[in-house]
Amino acid sequence: QKEVEQNSGPLSVPEGAIASLNCTYSDRVSQSFFWYRQYSGKSPELIMSIYSNGDKEDGRFTAQLNKASQYVSLLIRDSQPSDSATYLCALQFSGGYNKLIFGAGTRLAVHP
Amino acid sequence: DVKVTQSSRYLVKRTGEKVFLECVQDMDHENMFWYRQDPGLGLRLIYFSYDVKMKEKGDIPEGYSVSREKKERFSLILESASTNQTSMYLCASSKRRGGTGELFFGEGSRLTVL
Numbered sequence: 594q595k596e597v598e599q600n601s602g603p604l605s606v607p608e609g610a611i612a613s614l615n616c617t618y619s620d621r622v623s624q625s626f627f628w629y630r631q632y633s634g635k636s637p638e639l640i641m642s643i644y645s646n647g648d649k650e651d652g653r654f655t656a657q658l659n660k661a662s663q664y665v666s667l668l669i670r671d672s673q674p675s676d677s678a679t680y681l682c683a684l685q686f687s688g689g690y691n692k693l694i695f696g697a698g699t700r701l702a703v704h705p
Numbered sequence: 706d707v708k709v710t711q712s713s714r715y716l717v718k719r720t721g722e723k724v725f726l727e728c729v730q731d732m733d734h735e736n737m738f739w740y741r742q743d744p745g746l747g748l749r750l751i752y753f754s755y756d757v758k759m760k761e762k763g764d765i766p767e768g769y770s771v772s773r774e775k776k777e778r779f780s781l782i783l784e785s786a787s788t789n790q791t792s793m794y795l796c797a798s799s800k801r802r803g804g805t806g807e808l809f810f811g812e813g814s815r816l817t818v819l
Contacts, residue, residue: 697747
């Protein structure tokens with residue numbers, strides 16, 4: 594089993610809708626979780642981090658973490674065509690050194 | 706503005722050639738990483754370094770080596786390039802202590818091995 598699992602997509606949503614991206618992980622000890630956005634041909638950039646159970650909101654983005662279920666999600670409200678990208682889930686490996694383990698990413702397509 | 710710079714955006718090499726990929730960061734970060742990214746496989750960690758002259762194997766170190774002689778510079782070396790090393794290579798850096806865990810990535814180096 595991969596350590597971080599994501600549905601590869603594409604996830605297609607209409608403009609203005611809520612996009613829901615999901616991620617499951619196998620390392621029960623991991624404490625830090627991240628969502629990176631990667632536009633085609635570009636490098637990943639951090640959009641959200643979450644460290645404790647519950648929701649964390651930042652503008653149109655909400656990250657949700659459920660450690661008991663080993664599940665982290667990203668909600669994008671009022672989706673825009675500019676949100677079309679691949680979203681990478683990552684967890685900070687419990688072994689230290691701030692090493693991140695990434696999922697394969699979910700491709701999101703927001704159509705007008 | 707924080708910056709991670711990779712020396713080459715695109716490279717084409719022949720099988721068996723020695724390949725150097727260079728990465729420089731200007732944020733005084735202790736940690737530096739080399740990932741490769743392939744469709745459907747995501748980012749896979751090749752090697753990382755948490756200090757000058759220190760290195761640790763990642764998940765897929767076979768066929769690669771690294772060098773970190775200065776804090777700001779981390780090099781990835783393919784001793785004898787093979788076609789299965791055709792990929793996008795991403796360098797990243799982060800703070801080791803007191804940081805959020807955020808990785809800052811370079812623009813990537815797309816390597817094609819013929």
